[in-house]
Amino acid sequence: MTDADKGADLRPQAADFVVTGTVVTADAERRVYTDGAVAVRDSRIVAVGPRAEVEAAYEPGRRLGGPRDLVIPGLIDTHNHMAQALVRSLALEDLPNITRVYIPAEDVLGDGGIRTSARVTMANLLRAGVTTTTDTTCTAEHEEAVGETALETGIRCALAVGQRDRTSRLASNYEQIEGRSEYQDDPAVRADNIAHLEDFLTRWSARGRGLVRPCIHAASVPSVSDEMFMAARDLAERHDTVMMTHINRDREEIELCVSLFGRRPLEHLSRLGVLGPRFLAIHAMLTTAREIRLLAEAEAKLTHAPVVCTDIVSAVTDVVGMRAAGVTVGLGCDTVINDILAVMRIAFFMQAQAAGIPMYDPIGFTTEDAFDMATIDGARALMWDGEIGSLEVGKAADIAVIDGENPRLSPRHNPVGSIVRYAVGTDVRSVLVDGRLVVDDSRVLTLDEDLLLKEADEVAVRVREDLLHRRYWPLNQRYKVIDG
Numbered sequence: 001m002t003d004a005d006k007g008a009d010l011r012p013q014a015a016d017f018v019v020t021g022t023v024v025t026a027d028a029e030r031r032v033y034t035d036g037a038v039a040v041r042d043s044r045i046v047a048v049g050p051r052a053e054v055e056a057a058y059e060p061g062r063r064l065g066g067p068r069d070l071v072i073p074g075l076i077d078t079h080n081h082m083a084q085a086l087v088r089s090l091a092l093e094d095l096p097n098i099t100r101v102y103i104p105a106e107d108v109l110g111d112g113g114i115r116t117s118a119r120v121t122m123a124n125l126l127r128a129g130v131t132t133t134t135d136t137t138c139t140a141e142h143e144e145a146v147g148e149t150a151l152e153t154g155i156r157c158a159l160a161v162g163q164r165d166r167t168s169r170l171a172s173n174y175e176q177i178e179g180r181s182e183y184q185d186d187p188a189v190r191a192d193n194i195a196h197l198e199d200f201l202t203r204w205s206a207r208g209r210g211l212v213r214p215c216i217h218a219a220s221v222p223s224v225s226d227e228m229f230m231a232a233r234d235l236a237e238r239h240d241t242v243m244m245t246h247i248n249r250d251r252e253e254i255e256l257c258v259s260l261f262g263r264r265p266l267e268h269l270s271r272l273g274v275l276g277p278r279f280l281a282i283h284a285m286l287t288t289a290r291e292i293r294l295l296a297e298a299e300a301k302l303t304h305a306p307v308v309c310t311d312i313v314s315a316v317t318d319v320v321g322m323r324a325a326g327v328t329v330g331l332g333c334d335t336v337i338n339d340i341l342a343v344m345r346i347a348f349f350m351q352a353q354a355a356g357i358p359m360y361d362p363i364g365f366t367t368e369d370a371f372d373m374a375t376i377d378g379a380r381a382l383m384w385d386g387e388i389g390s391l392e393v394g395k396a397a398d399i400a401v402i403d404g405e406n407p408r409l410s411p412r413h414n415p416v417g418s419i420v421r422y423a424v425g426t427d428v429r430s431v432l433v434d435g436r437l438v439v440d441d442s443r444v445l446t447l448d449e450d451l452l453l454k455e456a457d458e459v460a461v462r463v464r465e466d467l468l469h470r471r472y473w474p475l476n477q478r479y480k481v482i483d484g
């Protein structure tokens with residue numbers, strides 16, 4: 001080797017980005033570099049470590065971050081509904097609102113409306129540092145629209161679809177002199193759903209370019225047949241993906257399941273052989289210690305959307321018990337607050353209060369636990385941790401930069417604790433997904449935000465006209481809104 005060659009070897013290599021600041025890796029050793037950097041080339045992270053070493057080795061096309069900024073793995077939202085963003089403030093404090101307002105809202109959107117709703121949600125999430133979201137839809141006409149909008153905005157998306165093939169009816173306590181709870185399955189819908197899923201999973205695994213990952217939504221025990229649950233399990237295995245189910249969410253669901261099958265919902269699915277590492281339970285507020293054991297034994301996962309605990313007023317999910325049993329738990333925005341920094345904080349206070357106060361256990365649930373749930377554990381919940389969830393060489397370059405030139409985040413003795421307790425979505429300055437800069441200077445680059453807000457207002461007026469009569473109570477009670 002000549003001297004000239006040796007000189008060439010020492011020259012920094014080209015990179016697309018070098019991102020500097022306090023780097024919170026969420027890697028296996030949970031390393032945090034107070035003066036760190038991440039180098040990105042194409043879609044990958046090529047270096048993570050002390051800034052001096054990374055900067056000596058890489059010459060970037062563009063620098064992001066700064067000495068006071070925080071550099072974190074792109075945040076992961078493991079549960080959401082793209083079709084519900086435009087209706088959420090119409091359903092406030094008017095319970096129960098899921099089947100009365102949220103689900104009908106999906107049906108009135110149409111193709112144009114769902115694209116607008118998905119763009120609003122994705123813009124909201126990207127601006128708050130969320131690089132991966134999860135959509136659970138039962139409406140066939142939404143699938144393509146959501147997948148295409150994810151590719152357009154540049155967010156990563158686990159896109160779970162599936163039709164309901166069961167109708168069921170819970171006979172109330174007062175109806176049971178003559179009446180009984182009942183259900184009916186529709187084998188024709190099931191056959192259609194299985195054929196459609198087979199096609200959807202094959203098609204989108206190519207079309208999604210690694211950014212949109214097709215998954216299965218087996219909505220719930222009251223709305224999906226036993227045979228469909230078993231078919232979904234087999235499809236998930238064959239297509240190497242995840243199945244997601246809303247479960248143990250409210251009293252009626254459990255009462256129905258016990259009256260029909262003599263078992264609680266997770267016990268029922270366990271009996272069917274459906275629980276396994278590919279099973280992602282959604283919510284599971286009303287889960288017994290027996291059922292937590294079943295989830296843990298099956299290596300099933302959970303997504304915790306803390307805001308929904310208060311929106312449904314059923315219970316607080318026992319996240320501390322689940323984690324202690326070995327269940328991997330991710331966090332979900334679930335439409336209601338599409339800012340996972342806020343959701344982390346809500347989860348932290350809710351879980352610390354629920355588990356900590358009764359037992360005086362100040363370390364039962366920590367800010368680090370909340371941060372893990374929004375990063376590496378969220379990636380595990382979606383079985384995507386080979387690609388995302390931490391800042392490590394070889395992983396996809398999904399990175400969020402939090403503005404640390406910010407009195408809310410200074411001075412900072414504990415970077416992770418400061419993020420969870422104090423950071424808000426608007427503190428996010430830059431976002432990379434798969435090495436592509438999608439948020440710069442706190443603006444989403446992949447769509448016209450001004451135009452989007454106008455579009456959203458138009459769709460929202462239509463949705464409001466269709467749904468306002470469904471509210472039990474007037475939207476405003478003591479506070480009078482005066483148009484003008």
Ligand SMILES: [Zn+2]
Pocket residue numbers: 079080081136246282334
């Ligand atoms: Zn949901």
